[in-house]
Amino acid sequence: MLLELRGIHKTYHGAAGGQVQALRDVSLQLDAGQFVAIRGPSGCGKSSLLLTAGTLLAPDSGEVLIQGEQPYQMSSDRRATFRAEQLGFVFQQFHLVPYLSVLENVLAARIALPVGVGSTGGAAENDDQRRASELLEQFGLGDRLGHTPSQLSSGERQRCALARALLNRPALLLADEPTGNLDPENSAIVLRALRQFADGGGAVLLVTHDEQASTAADRVLHMNSGQFVA
Amino acid sequence: MKLTHLITREIAHRKLTFGLSVLAIAVAAVALVAADMVVRADALATDRILSAKQAETEEVLAEKVRVVAAAGADLEEAMRKHMKGLGFNVLILPEQQDPAELHLSGSLSETMPASYADRLGDSSIMTINHLLPTVLKQVKWPEQELDVILYGTRGEVPLMHRALKKPVLDAVAPGQMVVGWSIHQKLGLQVGQEVEFFGRKFTVSVLHPERGSTDDVTLWIDLNQAQEILGLQNLIHAILALECDCAGDRISEIRREIAGILPGTQVIERHSQALARAEARTKAKLVAEESLAAEQEASAATLARERAARAELEAQHQQVAQVVIPLVLLLAVAAVGVLAFNNVRYRREEIGILRALGLRTSQVLYVFLGKAVLSGIIGGVLGVVIGLLGGWAVTHWVGDWPTDSPLLNDLLASPGFVFTLLSTPVLAVVLAAVASWLAAAAAAAQDAAVVLQGE
Numbered sequence: 001m002l003l004e005l006r007g008i009h010k011t012y013h014g015a016a017g018g019q020v021q022a023l024r025d026v027s028l029q030l031d032a033g034q035f036v037a038i039r040g041p042s043g044c045g046k047s048s049l050l051l052t053a054g055t056l057l058a059p060d061s062g063e064v065l066i067q068g069e070q071p072y073q074m075s076s077d078r079r080a081t082f083r084a085e086q087l088g089f090v091f092q093q094f095h096l097v098p099y100l101s102v103l104e105n106v107l108a109a110r111i112a113l114p115v116g117v118g119s120t121g122g123a124a125e126n127d128d129q130r131r132a133s134e135l136l137e138q139f140g141l142g143d144r145l146g147h148t149p150s151q152l153s154s155g156e157r158q159r160c161a162l163a164r165a166l167l168n169r170p171a172l173l174l175a176d177e178p179t180g181n182l183d184p185e186n187s188a189i190v191l192r193a194l195r196q197f198a199d200g201g202g203a204v205l206l207v208t209h210d211e212q213a214s215t216a217a218d219r220v221l222h223m224n225s226g227q228f229v230a
Numbered sequence: 231m232k233l234t235h236l237i238t239r240e241i242a243h244r245k246l247t248f249g250l251s252v253l254a255i256a257v258a259a260v261a262l263v264a265a266d267m268v269v270r271a272d273a274l275a276t277d278r279i280l281s282a283k284q285a286e287t288e289e290v291l292a293e294k295v296r297v298v299a300a301a302g303a304d305l306e307e308a309m310r311k312h313m314k315g316l317g318f319n320v321l322i323l324p325e326q327q328d329p330a331e332l333h334l335s336g337s338l339s340e341t342m343p344a345s346y347a348d349r350l351g352d353s354s355i356m357t358i359n360h361l362l363p364t365v366l367k368q369v370k371w372p373e374q375e376l377d378v379i380l381y382g383t384r385g386e387v388p389l390m391h392r393a394l395k396k397p398v399l400d401a402v403a404p405g406q407m408v409v410g411w412s413i414h415q416k417l418g419l420q421v422g423q424e425v426e427f428f429g430r431k432f433t434v435s436v437l438h439p440e441r442g443s444t445d446d447v448t449l450w451i452d453l454n455q456a457q458e459i460l461g462l463q464n465l466i467h468a469i470l471a472l473e474c475d476c477a478g479d480r481i482s483e484i485r486r487e488i489a490g491i492l493p494g495t496q497v498i499e500r501h502s503q504a505l506a507r508a509e510a511r512t513k514a515k516l517v518a519e520e521s522l523a524a525e526q527e528a529s530a531a532t533l534a535r536e537r538a539a540r541a542e543l544e545a546q547h548q549q550v551a552q553v554v555i556p557l558v559l560l561l562a563v564a565a566v567g568v569l570a571f572n573n574v575r576y577r578r579e580e581i582g583i584l585r586a587l588g589l590r591t592s593q594v595l596y597v598f599l600g601k602a603v604l605s606g607i608i609g610g611v612l613g614v615v616i617g618l619l620g621g622w623a624v625t626h627w628v629g630d631w632p633t634d635s636p637l638l639n640d641l642l643a644s645p646g647f648v649f650t651l652l653s654t655p656v657l658a659v660v661l662a663a664v665a666s667w668l669a670a671a672a673a674a675a676q677d678a679a680v681v682l683q684g685e
Contacts, residue, residue, distance in 0.1 A: 047683055056586060057679040077590040084588020091682060095583035099243030100236075107231040112588030128231070164587075176682075 001065070002203045003030040003053060003172055008062035010048055010226075022048040023059065024226040030205060032171065035198035037206040037217035045226040046207040047176055053205060054174045055083045067171060084112035088165030090190075092177035094157040096149040102160050103145040106132040109167040128167070135163035139193065155186025162193055173197055175206045179213050191216040233593060237600045244573070251569050251605040252612065255658045258562035259613020260620065262657065265551035266650045267621040267641060272547050274640050276540040283536055287529040294525055298518040320358060320484055322346075322469040325494045336379045336444035337368035338467035344457075346492050347469050353491045358471040358484060365456045366467045371449075373426045378413060379448040382456020383470075401452075407432040408450035411440040427451070428459045470500075563665040570602065570669035574676075581673050582681030591674045598670035602662040610658025614651050 010023040022045045030036055040046050051057035052064060055071040064072055066086055071079045088109075096105045110128050136142055139159035141152075149157055158178060165173060175194060179187035187210070195216050198204045206217060214220045222229050241248045323329065327340035347363035365382040385401025402408055407427065409419055414437045419425065423434045432451060440446060457463050485497045574581070581594060589597075622638045641647045 051679045051682065054586070056682070077592070080585070080588045080590045082588075083586070089583075089586045091583075093579075095579055095586075095682070097236075097580050097583070099239050104231060104235075104239070108236070108584070109587050110231055111233060111236065111584070112590070112593065125231075 001029055002032045002034075002067060003028070003205065004063075004065040005029075005049075005053060006063040006065070008049070008052055008059045008064070010045075010052060010057065010059050021226050023052065026062070026226070026228065028053075028221070028228075030172070030203045032201050032203050033198055034219065035195060035204040035206070035217045037208060037214035037220045038223055039208060039211070039214055039220060040223035042209075044223045046223055048226075049223070050174050050176050050205060050207045053172075054087055054089060055079050080112060081114075084109070084168060086171045088168065088170035088173045090158070090161050090165050090173065090175040090178040092180035094149070094154075094161045094181075096157055096160060096164075098149055101146050101148055102136060102141055102152065103129070103132055105149065105160055106136060106164045106167055109164045113168060132163065132167055135166055136160070139163050139189070153186075154181050155183060155189070158182055158186065158190055159193075162190060166193075166197065171202060173202055173204045175204065175208075177208055177210075178206070179208065179210055184212075187213065233596055234600065236597055237604065240577075240597075241601060241604065244576075247569055247573055248601070248605060251566050251602070251662065252609040254562045254565035254569070255606055255609025255662050256613040256616065258559050258661060259610045259654050259658050260617045261555055261558040262654050263614055263617025263650060264620055264624075265555050266647065267617065268547050268624075269544070269551055270641055270644060270647055271621070271624075272540070272544040274644075276537075276544065279540065280533065280537060283533055287533065291522070291526060291529060294522055298522055301518060320471040320481075321498050321500045322350075322471060322488060322492065322495050323467070323498065325496050327467075327496070329496075329498050332366075335368050336366075336447070338366045341365075341462060341465040341467055342492075342495065344453075344464050344466045346495070347466065350469060350488070350491055355487055355491060358488075360471060362470040363453060363466045364468050364470055365453065365460055365462055365465075367460055369460075372428060374417060376413065376416065377447070378410075379444055380456055380459065381448050381450045382453040382460075383450060384453035402435070402450045404452040404455060405432060406435040406451070408436040408438065409434055410438050410446045410448040412446040413449065414438075430455065430459070559661065563661060566602070566605070566662055566665035567669065570598065570666040571672070573601075574598065574669045574673045577673070578676065578681050581676050582678045585676070585678035586682060594674040594676075595670050598666055598673050599663055602666035602670070603659050606659030606662030607655060609662065610655030613658060614654050617654075618651070 005026055005028040008023050008026040009021075012020040012022055014020065024045075026045075026049060028036075028049075038046050038049065048057060052059050053066075055064070055066070058072050063070060066082075069082070071082050074082060097108060100108060107128055133142070133145065136145060136159075139162060141156060141159055141163070144152060144156065149160070152160065158181070162178070173194065178190050178194070182190065191213055194204045194206065198218070204217075206213065208214060321332075323332075323338065324340040324342040327338055332338055344363055347361055351361055362383055362385070365380070367380050369378060369380050370376065371378050383402060407425065413419070414434070417425075419434050419437065421434055421437055425432050425434060427449070438445060453466075457465065481497070481499050488495060488497050584594065584597075618638070621641070
């Protein structure tokens with residue numbers, strides 16, 4: 001099992017004393033090669049679930065296992081490295097670093113990893129550059145390597161973010177509304193890339209409003225008020 | 231890709247923010263260097279000014295000492311000559327000799343043993359300095375048919391218990407003759423001329439100028455020869471003595487002392503002008519010494535005033551530095567801190583995604599502190615350079631520092647100042663890191679989930 005969530009609970013405590021139960025006893029299993037889409041209304045807990053699975057939001061209770069390891073039992077630094085090695089993220093807002101070029105934004109995914117991890121020996125940096133270029137070429141950005149994010153269209157930015165998420169060859173790709181700001185053509189490119197990743201042995205957990213987007217998934221789960229619903 | 235690349239690219243992207251941080255650090259560094267330079271330049275200028283004043287004063291005083299010494303030496307020489315010209319101020323005569331004979335005729339008739347002079351010389355007498363046994367008799371120069379006073383002298387009898395002193399009257403060598411003014415005028419004598427006196431040959435060795443006293447009719451020859459001519463072997467008429475240390479009237483003391491050594495003698499005072507001149511010499515010396523002391527005192531007071539003025543100036547500059555430096559450092563820390571917090575605020579999204587990409591807390595700290603360290607290095611070095619250039623300008627064109635020899639060279643030779651120059655960039659780095667620490671810590675503590683959810 002690549003990803004397993006067992007009885008996850010997460011409650012947000014507001015400043016005024018109010019509480020919001022974001023996740024209520026959520027359990028999920030995801031194997032390698034699977035593409036799972038989670039749909040639901042805004043505020044239903046989809047993003048919380050994604051961040052919890054992404055080792056960025058510790059649950060109040062329950063267990064998260066990725067590749068059989070419990071990241072929330074790790075130290076903060078170890079968990080960060082684990083995240084860099086095992087997970088890839090794609091967000092609706094792209095979150096590209098504005099002062100880095102397209103190529104550098106993709107390569108930024110390597111910063112967190114120790115030299116040699118996920119690459120080959122002393123030529124690691126060249127390998128990274130080659131792989132980043134190949135990914136960008138694959139996503140139609142081969143001629144935009146030196147451009148900054150502000151010089152790209154929304155679709156191009158998301159494709160750049162997707163290339164960044166894939167650079168470290170993660171086991172699990174977590175996508176939060178990746179087509180939310182894209183036109184149908186770019187949405188299709190992104191969804192096709194996610195599908196290909198899953199087909200290549202990776203696992204994809206997609207959170208989306210978009211019904212069209214969920215059609216690319218093997219399995220679609222519906223969420224409401226912090227719970228999966230039938 | 232490395233974190234340093236991220237730092238440099240971010241700096242290139244937000245040049246103004248980085249430039250302002252560098253400026254704040256540079257200002258602090260300039261303040262440090264400039265303040266240290268001013269304080270050290272003060273001390274150096276003080277040393278230089280006081281040394282120059284001291285040297286000038288010492289030169290003036292040395293000249294004064296030289297003038298006083300020269301004047302004293304001149305006066306002493308003049309006194310010696312005066313005394314020699316005037317004769318002696320103490321005359322020891324046989325008790326039965328009537329002094330009136332000397333005053334009336336310039337000659338003496340009573341005698342005493344020549345050994346008296348040696349006895350006096352061997353004694354521990356303290357009141358007189360120079361002893362000259364003499365015979366003194368009015369005679370007719372048979373070869374010239376001329377009345378003269380014959381003065382036989384053998385030179386000074388040494389006072390055995392004293393160190394030797396320069397003789398006030400030179401002895402006349404045997405066969406030599408010293409001739410008074412009237413005599414050589416009448417006879418037309420020349421130095422080196424041979425004359426016959428009582429059947430003996432003498433060579434004129436000295437011709438005295440006119441003195442207006444019995445010296446003008448006196449012939450001086452060797453004592454032994456004079457004794458033979460007068461038939462007074464081993465006898466003398468008088469012992470002439472000069473009392474040199476005679477400030478005040480001490481004739482009674484001299485008389486008492488000599489009476490104890492040479493009973494049957496009397497002491498009369500001769501040519502008391504010598505005493506007056508000795509007193510004048512003493513007084514002149516005193517006045518010169520007092521003048522010198524007053525000059526030294528005035529110079530010391532001037533130096534002390536200058537030193538106090540410089541100390542006050544240094545204290546004022548130090549006080550200003552003590553206020554300005556902490557203020558500037560505080561403002562620099564505040565400015566860098568505010569800029570760093572703003573930077574963190576602008577980069578929330580970036581921090582969030584970098585954390586999502588797996589950046590550790592220490593790496594996030596590195597990104598922000600690395601930038602601060604870089605601004606510290608650049609600002610520190612820039613501040614040192616600007617401070618040095620400013621200091622160079624100030625020491626050349628402004629203030630009361632001496633301009634003949636640039637102080638900057640002296641300052642750069644000072645290990646303390648070199649230490650300041652070298653340590654300022656280090657301090658600037660520490661300053662920038664401290665100022666950015668809270669912002670960097672806030673960035674590192676930022677929850678990626680909150681940022682990404684917020685988006």
